[in-house]
Amino acid sequence: MRIVVLGGGPGGYAAAFEAARLGAEVVLVERERLGGTCLNRGCIPTKTILRSAHIVRDTARAGEFGLTVPGVATVDVESLRARKEAVVDELVSQVEASAKRLKVRVVYGDGRLAGPRTVEVRPVCGAQTERFEGDAVILATGSVPFRLPMIDHDLSGVWTSDDAIALSEIPREVIIVGGGVIGLEFACAYVAFGSDVTVVELMEQVLPGTDRRVVKAIQAAIEEMGVRFFLGNAVESVAQEGDRVTATLRSGETLEADVVLSAPGRMPNSANLGYPEAGIEMDRAAVKVDEFFRTSVAGVWAIGDLIGGMMLAHVAEEEGVVAARNAVAELKTVGAAPHLESVRYECIPACVYTFPEVAVVGSSRDSAKERDINAVQAVAKFAANGKALGEGEAEGFVQIVAEEGSGRIVGAQIVGPHAVEIIHEIAVAMRHGLSVRDLAETVHAHPTVSEVVRFAALDAARKCGC
Numbered sequence: 001m002r003i004v005v006l007g008g009g010p011g012g013y014a015a016a017f018e019a020a021r022l023g024a025e026v027v028l029v030e031r032e033r034l035g036g037t038c039l040n041r042g043c044i045p046t047k048t049i050l051r052s053a054h055i056v057r058d059t060a061r062a063g064e065f066g067l068t069v070p071g072v073a074t075v076d077v078e079s080l081r082a083r084k085e086a087v088v089d090e091l092v093s094q095v096e097a098s099a100k101r102l103k104v105r106v107v108y109g110d111g112r113l114a115g116p117r118t119v120e121v122r123p124v125c126g127a128q129t130e131r132f133e134g135d136a137v138i139l140a141t142g143s144v145p146f147r148l149p150m151i152d153h154d155l156s157g158v159w160t161s162d163d164a165i166a167l168s169e170i171p172r173e174v175i176i177v178g179g180g181v182i183g184l185e186f187a188c189a190y191v192a193f194g195s196d197v198t199v200v201e202l203m204e205q206v207l208p209g210t211d212r213r214v215v216k217a218i219q220a221a222i223e224e225m226g227v228r229f230f231l232g233n234a235v236e237s238v239a240q241e242g243d244r245v246t247a248t249l250r251s252g253e254t255l256e257a258d259v260v261l262s263a264p265g266r267m268p269n270s271a272n273l274g275y276p277e278a279g280i281e282m283d284r285a286a287v288k289v290d291e292f293f294r295t296s297v298a299g300v301w302a303i304g305d306l307i308g309g310m311m312l313a314h315v316a317e318e319e320g321v322v323a324a325r326n327a328v329a330e331l332k333t334v335g336a337a338p339h340l341e342s343v344r345y346e347c348i349p350a351c352v353y354t355f356p357e358v359a360v361v362g363s364s365r366d367s368a369k370e371r372d373i374n375a376v377q378a379v380a381k382f383a384a385n386g387k388a389l390g391e392g393e394a395e396g397f398v399q400i401v402a403e404e405g406s407g408r409i410v411g412a413q414i415v416g417p418h419a420v421e422i423i424h425e426i427a428v429a430m431r432h433g434l435s436v437r438d439l440a441e442t443v444h445a446h447p448t449v450s451e452v453v454r455f456a457a458l459d460a461a462r463k464c465g466c
């Protein structure tokens with residue numbers, strides 16, 4: 001049984017490793033480094049940079065904690081870059097080691113689908129192309145930054161997140177196009193590093209699609225740090241003169257800066273990869289799949305950012321594991337329908353590493369209503385939490401949405417300290433059908449910020465009547 005995986009990001013390598021664990025002979029094709037966007041240009045480098053930004057913020061607040069720090073922390077870009085690269089290198093080498101241990105053959109080169117179950121690879125070193133036939137092929141070529149047509153990305157002052165992560169410099173003044181997750185994380189990092197930051201967002205709110213209370217809280221916190229927002233507006237053109245860029249907004253205003261960081265989102269990476277030619281149905285740039293990650297061509301599966309949906313690393317990873325299991329099950333089952341698995345997206349958290357952090361899982365009350373769920377909502381604030389107050393991070397709240405009567409948890413939204421960690425107890429509860437009463441009856445250690453989850457759950461249980 002041979003499986004060929006195209007793309008070595010978190011989706012692709014998770015699929016390759018799972019297939020190998022299940023006994024398949026696996027070829028993993030990657031044109032750059034294993035780890036994909038997540039390790040090399042996404043999750044990990046941004047969180048490494050944000051950690052430094054957090055230290056700058058903490059240092060500036062030292063007096064509040066009874067400490068005297070001589071001078072202010074300033075950024076040494078070279079050291080920042082070196083630390084980021086060391087963290088990335090460590091993680092990439094761990095993925096490479098896992099590939100070796102699991103006997104996954106990694107082929108470095110530019111791959112494309114040359115037939116239903118054939119991947120053709122042009123090696124990085126320019127040698128002759130090689131063809132790899134599999135009993136199944138898993139497509140995991142990820143995504144690329146979306147480039148707005150009105151912005152000339154060839155200008156040296158126009159960056160995408162890839163350029164920002166390269167850390168050639170910290171711009172003194174920066175205009176960020178897009179108030180989504182990537183835009184807001186960079187806004188927090190840059191403003192902490194002392195940049196003058198303006199965010200321009202097309203929609204009337206930041207983090208489009210997110211619960212209103214969350215949006216209001218996070219925008220206020222980021223504004224308080226000194227970031228300016230232009231909402232319901234758009235950058236219509238960018239011109240460069242010398243080292244400066246000028247962005248003209250739809251409202252007619254012009255903004256000047258050193259850099260325009262274009263972060264309006266990402267799009268599936270499917271161009272020129274032979275997908276439609278092999279008969280694979282597409283939905284614009286995304287590869288279309290069913291709930292089991294089967295494409296329209298038998299034996300070809302697709303996962304991760306390439307199929308759109310929740311474009312997150314842990315989602316890609318889970319889809320990769322499930323697609324590998326399904327592909328193996330299909331190949332091993334003869335004369336009967338294989339048992340195929342799917343992913344329960346409603347229990348997967350999504351996190352934003354802003355200051356403070358944001359984490360959500362499942363539905364808000366508004367989206368529960370759209371799904372005809374009669375839901376109640378309970379909110380508990382960090383302002384009364386001992387651990388949060390002691391840490392000097394008492395902004396924000398935990399909001400739990402639960403079904404009236406049963407108390408079944410349908411979602412939660414957290415803004416505040418360690419939000420990206422504490423969301424998981426709610427995700428576990430949702431995954432296993434627990435109610436707010438179950439959460440409320442679980443004694444939480446004191447003092448912890450997680451106690452706020454228990455308070456919200458207690459209130460929700462009262463409101464649900466469960």
Ligand code: FAD
Pocket residue numbers: 006007008009010011012029030031032033034035036037038039041042043044046109110111112140141142143161182269273303304305306311312313314315316
């Ligand atoms: P990718 O990670 O994009 O991997 C695709 C791989 O395929 C790449 O290695 C690429 O080189 C390879 N490839 C593409 N075409 C070919 C080809 N023709 N031949 C061979 N190889 C090919 N997600 C989170 O969950 N948390 C975060 O905090 C987070 N932060 C982010 C911050 C930024 C700035 C960005 C840009 C993204 C962030 N993401 C985050 C999103 C996350 O990185 C992606 O969702 C995730 O990497 C998707 O995994 P994937 O395997 O589908 O694709």
